Amino acid sequence: MLFAGIKTDIAVDMEPQLIPLIDSLPSTVPFVGPEALERKRNRAFKARLGANESGFGPAPSVIAAIQSHAGEAWKYADPENFDLKHALAAHLGVAPTNIVVGEGVDTLLGLAVRQYVRESTPVVTSLGAYPTFNFHVAGFGGRLVTVPYGDDREDLEALLAAVKREQAPLVYLSNPDNPMGTWWAAAEIERFIDVLPKDTMLILDEAYGETAPADALPRIDVSRPNVLRMRTFSKAYGLAGMRCGYAVGAEKQILAFDKIRNHFGMNKLTQIAALAALKDQDYLKAVIARIIAGRERMVQIAAKNDLAAIPSATNFVTIDCGRDGSYALAVLNALIDRDVFVRKPMAPGLDRCIRVSVGLDEELDYFEQQLPQALAAVK
Amino acid sequence: MLFAGIKTDIAVDMEPQLIPLIDSLPSTVPFVGPEALERKRNRAFKARLGANESGFGPAPSVIAAIQSHAGEAWKYADPENFDLKHALAAHLGVAPTNIVVGEGVDTLLGLAVRQYVRESTPVVTSLGAYPTFNFHVAGFGGRLVTVPYGDDREDLEALLAAVKREQAPLVYLSNPDNPMGTWWAAAEIERFIDVLPKDTMLILDEAYGETAPADALPRIDVSRPNVLRMRTFSKAYGLAGMRCGYAVGAEKQILAFDKIRNHFGMNKLTQIAALAALKDQDYLKAVIARIIAGRERMVQIAAKNDLAAIPSATNFVTIDCGRDGSYALAVLNALIDRDVFVRKPMAPGLDRCIRVSVGLDEELDYFEQQLPQALAAVK
Numbered sequence: 001m002l003f004a005g006i007k008t009d010i011a012v013d014m015e016p017q018l019i020p021l022i023d024s025l026p027s028t029v030p031f032v033g034p035e036a037l038e039r040k041r042n043r044a045f046k047a048r049l050g051a052n053e054s055g056f057g058p059a060p061s062v063i064a065a066i067q068s069h070a071g072e073a074w075k076y077a078d079p080e081n082f083d084l085k086h087a088l089a090a091h092l093g094v095a096p097t098n099i100v101v102g103e104g105v106d107t108l109l110g111l112a113v114r115q116y117v118r119e120s121t122p123v124v125t126s127l128g129a130y131p132t133f134n135f136h137v138a139g140f141g142g143r144l145v146t147v148p149y150g151d152d153r154e155d156l157e158a159l160l161a162a163v164k165r166e167q168a169p170l171v172y173l174s175n176p177d178n179p180m181g182t183w184w185a186a187a188e189i190e191r192f193i194d195v196l197p198k199d200t201m202l203i204l205d206e207a208y209g210e211t212a213p214a215d216a217l218p219r220i221d222v223s224r225p226n227v228l229r230m231r232t233f234s235k236a237y238g239l240a241g242m243r244c245g246y247a248v249g250a251e252k253q254i255l256a257f258d259k260i261r262n263h264f265g266m267n268k269l270t271q272i273a274a275l276a277a278l279k280d281q282d283y284l285k286a287v288i289a290r291i292i293a294g295r296e297r298m299v300q301i302a303a304k305n306d307l308a309a310i311p312s313a314t315n316f317v318t319i320d321c322g323r324d325g326s327y328a329l330a331v332l333n334a335l336i337d338r339d340v341f342v343r344k345p346m347a348p349g350l351d352r353c354i355r356v357s358v359g360l361d362e363e364l365d366y367f368e369q370q371l372p373q374a375l376a377a378v379k
Numbered sequence: 380m381l382f383a384g385i386k387t388d389i390a391v392d393m394e395p396q397l398i399p400l401i402d403s404l405p406s407t408v409p410f411v412g413p414e415a416l417e418r419k420r421n422r423a424f425k426a427r428l429g430a431n432e433s434g435f436g437p438a439p440s441v442i443a444a445i446q447s448h449a450g451e452a453w454k455y456a457d458p459e460n461f462d463l464k465h466a467l468a469a470h471l472g473v474a475p476t477n478i479v480v481g482e483g484v485d486t487l488l489g490l491a492v493r494q495y496v497r498e499s500t501p502v503v504t505s506l507g508a509y510p511t512f513n514f515h516v517a518g519f520g521g522r523l524v525t526v527p528y529g530d531d532r533e534d535l536e537a538l539l540a541a542v543k544r545e546q547a548p549l550v551y552l553s554n555p556d557n558p559m560g561t562w563w564a565a566a567e568i569e570r571f572i573d574v575l576p577k578d579t580m581l582i583l584d585e586a587y588g589e590t591a592p593a594d595a596l597p598r599i600d601v602s603r604p605n606v607l608r609m610r611t612f613s614k615a616y617g618l619a620g621m622r623c624g625y626a627v628g629a630e631k632q633i634l635a636f637d638k639i640r641n642h643f644g645m646n647k648l649t650q651i652a653a654l655a656a657l658k659d660q661d662y663l664k665a666v667i668a669r670i671i672a673g674r675e676r677m678v679q680i681a682a683k684n685d686l687a688a689i690p691s692a693t694n695f696v697t698i699d700c701g702r703d704g705s706y707a708l709a710v711l712n713a714l715i716d717r718d719v720f721v722r723k724p725m726a727p728g729l730d731r732c733i734r735v736s737v738g739l740d741e742e743l744d745y746f747e748q749q750l751p752q753a754l755a756a757v758k
Contacts, residue, residue, distance in 0.1 A: 002535060002567055006574045014577035015604035016548060018635060019497045027637035035457035048454070057453045066452065066648070070445040073652065074436045074617040075427070078414035103482060103622075106641055118398045132643070139639045156381060169395060188381055195385045198393035225394035238453040241647025243482075256397060258406035260518045262485055264511070267646050268620025269445070273452065 021119060021141045030131040034341045043339065047363040047370075050341040052178065052208075052316045054238035055359035056290055058273065059283035062239070065276035066269050077271050079263040084271050087278050088246055098222040098248055100257040101274075103265050105207055105232045105245035110136040111261055112228060112247070113170065116201055117142040122166035126154045128179065128347025130205065133172050142170075148349055152310055152318075153182040156192045163200050171196070174205035176212045179345040179355050181312030186218040193218070193227055201253070202227045207245075208314035210236035210284065211291050216313055225250040235315055236287055237277045242270040291315045294358030301368045305375055316357040318345070325351030327378065334374035340367055400498060400520045409510040413720045422718065426742040426749075429720040431557065431587075431695045433617035434738035435669055437652065438662035441618070444655035445648050456650050458642040463650050466657050467625055477601040477627055479636040480653075482644050484586055484611045484624035489515040490636055491607060491626070492549070495580055496521040501545035505533045507558065507726025509584065512551050521549075527728055531689055531697075532561040535571045542579050550575070553584035555591045558724040558734050560691030565597040572597070572606055580632070581606045586624075587693035589615035589663065590670050595692055604629040614694055615666055616656045621649040670694045673737030680747045684754055695736040697724070704730030706757065713753035719746055 017023070034051065038044050048055065057063070081101040089096040102108040109132060117123055119141035125133060127146035137144050145166050147158040154177055163171050173192070176183040184192075189204070196202055209217055209231055220229065229248040234240035244266075247254065277284070298317035302309040308320045321328040325348070332344045332354050344354045356367065396402070413430065417423050427434065436442070460480040468475040481487040488511060496502055498520035504512060506525035516523050524545050526537040533556055542550050552571070555562040563571075568583070575581055588596055588610055599608065608627040613619035623645075626633065656663070677696035681688040687699045700707040704727070711723045711733050723733045735746065 003539070003570055003574050006539070008573045016495060016578055016580035016632065018494050019500075021497070022494045022635070022638055025638040027634045029458055029637065029642045031458070031643070033455065033458045033643075035461060036459055039461065051455055053455060054453050057450055063449045063452070066449040067446040070442045070449075071436055073442070073445065073620045074433050076412065076430055076432060076613075076619045079408055079410070079412045080415055082414060082418065103641075103644055106643055110641060115397050115401045116395060118400070121398075160382070160385070191382055194387045195382050199395055201395035234455075240455045241452045243644065243646050253395065255406050256401070258408065259401055259404040262482075262489060263408045264410070264412075264485055265482055265622060267622050267649065269648065270646065 025138060030135045031343070037336065037341065045341040046339040047359060047366045048341050049357040049359050049363060049367060050343040051240070052235060052314070052357045053240045054235060054287065054315060055357070055363060056238055056287045058238040058277060059280040061280045061283065062273050062276045065272050069269060069272045072268060075268055076264055077266040077268040079266070081266060081271060084275055087275055091278055092220055092248060094220060094222050094248060095251070097251045098254055099246055100254050100261070101244065101246045101266065102261065103267070104234060104243040105205065105230045106132050107265070108230055108245050108247050109133050109203065110139070111257055112201070112203055113137055113140050113142065114260060115256055116170045121170070122168040123170045123172070124159055124162045124166060124168045125172040126159065128345050128350045129154065129172060130174060130178055133203070149180065152180045152350070153177065153184065156184065156188065160192065160195060163197060168200060170201050170203065172203045172205065174207065176208040176216060176313035178208065178314065179318060180350060180353075181310055181314045181316055181318045183212055183216045183313040185215055190218045193224065196226065198226055200226060203230060204228065205230045207232045207235055211288055211315050212313040220248055222248065222250050225253055228253065233274050233277055236284060236291065238287065239273055239277060242273050243267065244270050244274045291358050294364060297364055298356060298358065301364070301371060305371055310353070316355055318353045318355045320353050323352060328352050328354055330378045331374055334377045335370060338370040338374055340370050404517060409514045410722070416715065416720065424720040425718040426738060426745045427720050428736040428738050428742060428746060429722040430619070431614060431693070431736045432619045433614060433666065433694060434736070434742060435617055435666045437617040438656060438659040440659045440662065441652050441655045444651050448648060448651045451647060454647055455643055456645040456647040458645070460645060460650060463654055466654055470657055471599055471627060473599060473601050473627060474630070476630045477633055478625055479633050479640070480623065480625045480645065481640065482646070483613060483622040484584065484609045485511050486622075486644070487609055487624050487626050488512050488582065489518070490640055491580070491582055492516055492519050492521065493639060494635055495549045500549070501547040502549045502551070503538055503541045503545060503547045504551040505538065507724050507729045508533065508551060509553060509557055512582070528559065531559045531729070532556065532563065535563065535567065539571065539574060542576060547579060549580050549582065551582045551584065553586065555587040555595060555692035557587065557693065558697060559729060559732075560689055560693045560695055560697045562591055562595045562692040564594055569597045572603065575605065577605055579605060582609060583607065584609045586611045586614055590667055590694050591692040599627055601627065601629050604632055607632065612653050612656055615663060615670065617666065618652055618656060621646065621652050623649050623653045670737050673743060676743055677735060677737065680743070680750060684750055689732070695734055697732045697734045699732050702731060707731050707733055709757045710753055713756045714749060717749040717753055719749050
């Protein structure tokens with residue numbers, strides 16, 4: 001008989017103990033999903049404009065690729081992401097060894113934080129920038145140092161000053177920015193990179209790179225060991241639900257991801273979808289044109305309601321509600337009550353705004369119809 | 380002008396420094412994928428029997444669900460996995476709060492390790508058990524303590540002794556086991572749980588639970604705070620490429636995953652596929668019957684070649700090549716040369732074997748045809 005003579009452990013009140021760092025964290029989600037709101041409201045949204053997804057969807061060629069390969073879902077994906085990495089490398093004019101592919105930028109952000117951050121490591125970002133980055137910094141025990149936005153843009157000089165003051169090994173910058181939609185020109189980003197301490201890793205999140213003016217994106221320079229450019233298929237390519245992002249950087253720093261990444265984490269159909277999406281640049285161009293038109297329409301909708309839209313280089317428009325944070329929150333809730341899913345910045349200074357993703361014409365029609373009513377209800 | 384007066388950082392030989400733990404890790408992959416072997420050989424495999432995937436594929440109903448929802452790939456998945464968690468809870472007879480869904484068991488293993496392991500934490504597993512678990516333990520700086528298999532099974536008494544000796548907060552056990560295919564009866568696993576220190580978390584990996592005899596799986600008891608049962612859609616359900624696993628446990632320990640998991644990491648189509656797969660239990664039953672028949676056939680193929688197949692409760696059969704590890708490795712390589720993708724255990728004592736997944740009849744035909752030739756080539 002197994003365990004002969006060994007008594008059952010009767011210390012009934014004992015249980016596994018989380019390590020202190022993990023124990024100290026809240027069980028939280030960086031964002032509440034629209035599905036959770038729908039369940040709470042017990043009613044579906046009529047316009048899904050809150051998560052900066054692309055309501056235009058992926059290309060028909062991409063949908064067809066997913067459909068025709070669905071039967072291969074039994075195979076693990078190639079852990080090297082060979083085909084996708086090579087296609088991205090050709091597309092960007094870098095070597096495949098300059099690219100790491102991951103299950104969305106969120107995953108890559110977590111892996112990057114894990115490489116450079118341990119308990120008490122200072123990490124610099126802007127107050128109100130991407131919460132999932134902050135979630136990862138907290139998750140690895142880092143000490144988040146935030147600098148306020150200036151004129152609704154991430155403040156490059158203040159970020160640099162904080163990096164130097166704190167001797168931070170990691171700094172986060174999104175360009176174009178989420179949640180404000182603003183951007184810096186390539187020359188200014190390049191200048192920021194030039195003056196950044198060489199041992200500080202910059203995560204340059206370009207999730208919205210495809211929808212930005214051409215002069216907002218610095219030339220890709222993989223000779224820089226302290227820059228990781230992150231891009232995604234979730235936004236303009238319309239594949240948020242497939243989870244595919246990539247980081248571009250110097251070979252040594254890219255190779256380091258292989259130390260800890262979940263090698264078999266990629267979805268097989270995602271590899272196929274991303275490859276097909278990359279191939280269909282005509283569709284991408286058409287979607288970008290629709291996004292730009294949608295942004296312009298959103299500016300008009302805001303103006304018709306005496307609100308100012310902040311100029312945007314992304315697939316969303318952030319609208320200044322013209323009063324304080326609690327007023328903008330009331331507008332947000334009034335829109336949600338009217339079946340419009342939108343979100344808003346929460347940080348002081350930015351919280352006067354709501355953030356509305358560009359969507360299909362009928363969704364913008366619905367938003368246009370509901371916004372005046374929401375504003376009237378709040379006033 | 381931005382950064383007026385600030386000079387470019389000219390310390391050109393400086394670069395970002397990985398934290399020491401990460402720096403100490405190799406850039407490695409737990410397994411080489413078949414695609415990498417195909418690229419190296421410059422030839423496709425004719426039988427894909429190495430990764431314990433299910434060549435029978437997912438259910439036609441699942442393929443249809445993926446196809447019909449492909450157009451929704453632009454939406455982020457529900458971060459709460461509400462529908463899937465509720466369906467799993469109903470299926471297993473537990474509460475949704477007893478379940479965490481993740482991007483494959485690999486991801487959940489990493490999250491579990493991260494919760495209980497920091498630098499130098501002792502973690503107990505069997506020598507030769509699942510390498511991806513070991514990859515995560517190394518990745519968080521844990522000290523891996525291994526105990527040898529006994530009679531080709533994980534040695535429960537030796538695992539317990541190691542846990543007590545090391546005061547290990549985490550122990551890994553797979554039942555049925557990979558890579559040997561062996562298993563313990565539920566009563567023996569329950570006894571192991573009874574005698575395990577109450578503050579030691581057991582990860583009970585039941586990836587092959589669906590193909591095991593009914594009496595191999597303990598009743599699910601979510602009152603145990605120190606047991607996490609892990610299951611997957613990758614094996615019998617035929618969805619390895621979609622990346623969906625789940626852990627079942629006590630509410631408090633399940634909730635802890637929300638502290639660190641990638642809330643928006645799930646693939647939208649994966650949620651849909653897993654739900655559809657769970658619904659189609661008839662297909663699952665039919666596949667299990669085919670897997671059992673395939674195992675029996677593999678036993679016969681081994682016997683015809685004067686080799687002994689180890690009894691298996693999984694979707695693969697481990698074949699004892701009857702000599703030492705280098706001989707079995709030569710057999711493996713001879714099979715790969717003949718376009719049969721298989722793998723083998725590498726640990727001392729287990730390394731005399733090759734591991735062959737059950738597959739379609741035509742793949743087993745091909746294996747049956749090539750095995751004698753591979754053996755002849757090696758002899």
